[in-house]
Amino acid sequence: MEDPLIPFVAAGCVAAWVGSRTILDRARCAKRLPYPPGPPQLPVVGNLLQITDFEVYKTFAAWGKTYGGIVYFHLFGKQYIVLNDLKTVTDLFEHRNGRYSQRPDMPMVGELIGREENSIAFQKYGQGLKDARKLINSWIGKSPTNGLTPQITASCHKFMGTLLNDPEGFMDNARFALGSMSLKLTFGINCKTKDDPFIHLSEKMQHLTTKALKPGKWLVEFFPVCKLANVPSWMPMAEFKRWSEDAKRQINEAIHVFFDYTRRAVLNGEAEACWAAGEMLDSNGNMKTGEEAERLAVTCAAMYAGAIDTTISVLHMFFLLMARHPEIQRRAQEEIDKVVGSDRLPEMSDRESLPYLNRIIREALRFAPVAPLVVHSLDEDDVYEGFLIPKGTAVLANIWAILHNPEMYKDPEVFNPDRYIDTKDRPAEPDHSQAVFGFGRRACPGSHFALANLFLDFALILSAFNIKPIKNSAGEEVPPEIKMIDGHTRAVQPFKCVIEPRNAEKAQLVRQAVSAANESSY
Numbered sequence: 001m002e003d004p005l006i007p008f009v010a011a012g013c014v015a016a017w018v019g020s021r022t023i024l025d026r027a028r029c030a031k032r033l034p035y036p037p038g039p040p041q042l043p044v045v046g047n048l049l050q051i052t053d054f055e056v057y058k059t060f061a062a063w064g065k066t067y068g069g070i071v072y073f074h075l076f077g078k079q080y081i082v083l084n085d086l087k088t089v090t091d092l093f094e095h096r097n098g099r100y101s102q103r104p105d106m107p108m109v110g111e112l113i114g115r116e117e118n119s120i121a122f123q124k125y126g127q128g129l130k131d132a133r134k135l136i137n138s139w140i141g142k143s144p145t146n147g148l149t150p151q152i153t154a155s156c157h158k159f160m161g162t163l164l165n166d167p168e169g170f171m172d173n174a175r176f177a178l179g180s181m182s183l184k185l186t187f188g189i190n191c192k193t194k195d196d197p198f199i200h201l202s203e204k205m206q207h208l209t210t211k212a213l214k215p216g217k218w219l220v221e222f223f224p225v226c227k228l229a230n231v232p233s234w235m236p237m238a239e240f241k242r243w244s245e246d247a248k249r250q251i252n253e254a255i256h257v258f259f260d261y262t263r264r265a266v267l268n269g270e271a272e273a274c275w276a277a278g279e280m281l282d283s284n285g286n287m288k289t290g291e292e293a294e295r296l297a298v299t300c301a302a303m304y305a306g307a308i309d310t311t312i313s314v315l316h317m318f319f320l321l322m323a324r325h326p327e328i329q330r331r332a333q334e335e336i337d338k339v340v341g342s343d344r345l346p347e348m349s350d351r352e353s354l355p356y357l358n359r360i361i362r363e364a365l366r367f368a369p370v371a372p373l374v375v376h377s378l379d380e381d382d383v384y385e386g387f388l389i390p391k392g393t394a395v396l397a398n399i400w401a402i403l404h405n406p407e408m409y410k411d412p413e414v415f416n417p418d419r420y421i422d423t424k425d426r427p428a429e430p431d432h433s434q435a436v437f438g439f440g441r442r443a444c445p446g447s448h449f450a451l452a453n454l455f456l457d458f459a460l461i462l463s464a465f466n467i468k469p470i471k472n473s474a475g476e477e478v479p480p481e482i483k484m485i486d487g488h489t490r491a492v493q494p495f496k497c498v499i500e501p502r503n504a505e506k507a508q509l510v511r512q513a514v515s516a517a518n519e520s521s522y
């Protein structure tokens with residue numbers, strides 16, 4: 001813990017709280033139904049000592065083998081349920097979505113830095129969230145790209161240009177390409193370089209949110225009853241309070257910086273076509289103000305936040321997988337060459353004609369789910385298969401366990417795009433890759449957009465470039481290792497690979513596409 005409060009105050013509160021919770025819980029269970037099964041718990045800390053693994057979803061999956069698809073545990077009395085298989089997740093998050101669309105209380109990220117109010121993903125379920133999701137759906141919710149193909153294509157082409165000119169910087173360049181496309185589509189902001197102040201501001205917001213979400217970092221997450229969140233920030237050890245106040249201020253300021261940029265452009269008659277500009281005026285042509293404008297500003301800011309860490313994680317993983325699997329890369333290139341020919345680059349309209357590439361996308365999503373655990377909650381008690389699920393429980397869908405279930409996927413730790421087709425030796429395995437986008441009424445509203453973007457990036461990269469492992473001093477190729485950074489989304493640890501054009505003609509096609517993209521208004 002970085003910010004421990006006065007230890008004896010905390011200890012007293014903990015003991016009192018956990019004691020009262022335990023008595024209440026026992027009384028409740030005696031009268032009512034049992035909680036789902038789970039591993040044995042210690043007094044006070046509950047299951048804390050059993051979830052020290054940094055890939056905690058693997059621990060949960062192992063619990064699933066002993067206790068079944070639905071597992072109960074607690075940390076300092078805070079109640080959790082893990083759903084380890086597709087059936088339980090579908091039963092609760094999809095079939096009972098009216099009940100399981102809430103987010104649990106998250107004191108640091110939700111309350112203290114204000115993301116319950118100034119984001120979509122951490123917002124409590126209610127009319128405000130429904131309205132925001134409706135708006136996002138009208139921008140990007142429909143299949144396949146909601147008329148955004150030219151914008152996505154221009155952005156992907158510019159990214160291809162950076163692979164030619166700065167292949168070693170591919171990880172940062174990919175992030176910049178996605179981030180700048182997001183700011184352009186949402187606010188009409190044109191970012192030319194990675195040092196653009198709007199990019200910096202967006203990244204700052206991501207960084208603050210990620211820090212607030214870091215598991216185990218904040219004592220306040222576990223002891224809401226002590227009202228740690230309410231301690232005055234001047235107290236000597238209330239560092240977490242001072243940090244969160246500052247983070248909240250920075251996030252709120254940033255949201256308004258973006259929004260005000262577009263508002264000024266609209267008022268000056270200079271606004272580029274973008275989502276924010278399209279929504280700012282009411283039906284009488286007057287600028288929206290007050291709560292309405294505030295809600296719009298928050299919804300717009302959510303687009304960068306929702307898109308960046310998720311999509312970039314898949315894109316980085318793709319480079320890594322291609323460097324590790326030259327035979328898969330070659331097969332995909334052969335498919336693309338056959339369909340596209342040699343005198344043009346792939347386009348969005350080629351999507352249906354490239355089944356092997358589409359299997360690579362599915363398999364990349366399954367192999368390394370970006371958000372291995374997705375958390376929902378409920379506002380009233382529920383009963384499932386005879387077990388009590390108390391209101392307020394953090395209910396975690398273990399997406400990693402679902403997509404790595406050895407009963408469904410042979411050798412789940414192997415990257416194998418062919419697992420989805422029938423062979424003479426075995427039937428096709430099911431495609432549940434959509435699970436990586438979450439479930440029910442909280443499912444990702446950006447999934448169609450993300451998949452279209454990933455398709456075009458993957459197709460263009462494979463069409464024009466070879467991705468290879470780097471060589472060691474003995475001249476041998478050393479495939480990059482799969483190493484992840486865990487957080488609320490999983491990120492690929494920085495790695496190196498060789499990216500070079502397949503031939504001079506492909507490099508020329510990329511240059512032409514980049515010039516056209518730079519000349520376009522996208």
Ligand code: HEM
Pocket residue numbers: 120121122123133136140302303304305306307308310311314370371374375376436437438439440441442443444445446447449450
């Ligand atoms: C590969 C890319 C992506 C992945 C894997 C992904 C995954 C997810 C997941 C797992 C959730 C939580 C779902 C749940 O609670 O059940 C989510 C929520 C969300 N995503 Fe995505 N996402 C991706 C791309 C995007 C993009 C491109 C956007 C927007 C442009 C976006 C916007 C959002 C928003 C606004 C939410 C919050 C929804 C809510 O809480 O109601 N995502 N995403």
